[in-house]
Amino acid sequence: MLVDVHAHLDHELYRDDLNDVLAHAQQAGVVAIITNGVNPTSNNNVLALAKKHPLIKASFGLYPTDLLGIPDESGMPRYTQPIDLDHEFAFFTKHKNEFISIGEVGIDYKWDKDHHDLQKQHFQRIIEFAQKVKKPLIVHSRNAEQDVLDILDSSTTKKVVLHCFMGNRKLIKRAADNKYTFSVPALIARLQHFRMLAEEVNINQLLTETDCPWLPPTPHQRNEPAFVLESAKNISEVKKLDHEEVKKNIFMNYQRMFLQHE
DSSP: OEEEEEEOTTSGGGTTTHHHHHHHHHHHTEEEEEEEOOSHHHHHHHHHHHHHOTTEEEEEOOOHHHHHTOOOSSSSOOOSSOOOHHHHHHHHHHTGGGOSEEEEEEOOSSSOSSOHHHHHHHHHHHHHHHHHHTOOEEEEOTTOHHHHHHHHHTSOOOOEEEETOOOOHHHHHHHHHTTOEEEEEGGGGTOHHHHHHHHHSOGGGEEEEOOBTSSOSSTTSOOOGGGHHHHHHHHHHHHTOOHHHHHHHHHHHHIIIIIOOO
8 A cells, every 4th residue: 555656767778677667666665656747848758658558657747957958967858948937838728637646846956046036937927827727836945935835825825745855844834734745755864854754744644655766764775666665664763653553544544635635
């Protein structure tokens, strides 16, 4: 009953052995892998993967730096020209019944130092569109946690997954009080911040993710969806709850967030 709500299986690191990676995930008990797109090419890739592999669920995303035409991480198709939001919204609408969520979207101040206002405008428009098509949001907030929460709080949306949220305890509490959900990466196995987050947040507001191929639970390895087991195991330890109970709770959270329509 495990779920990975944030993966990047269209990354080139899976080009040669994706079937093996999916087999490992199933052997670990993973029943759903939400693969997040980051731009038009990536969204087409994840849509094709979801059609081919029932385990994979497509999420259409517009990564904040891709929208600006400022590429960052390697290994993914990246855009060096700004992306037309209206054109992408038309694509999303055309395929409305073929994707499960809108993400990865949000704000990133690590890679972009000069276009913060434009990033905020983009994020606001994406939130409004997500509400229109009734899809949950998977939100990236690197070095921009407070601004992300300010914008989310100014909207009425509650179907929000804060991916790999690095905000401090005060911001975590603020987001939790507003009923947002947090996806806890397998990196919790070696990063105390996520153990603190798991301790602070109600089990009904937690999901599990890998962000694979990045953020592995063991250094210097390629991450993959099977390792989401580490997220669930560590949440169990922090919460002092039975492992099976935690997995059941997180699966119910996944169903409520992504499968129940308003």
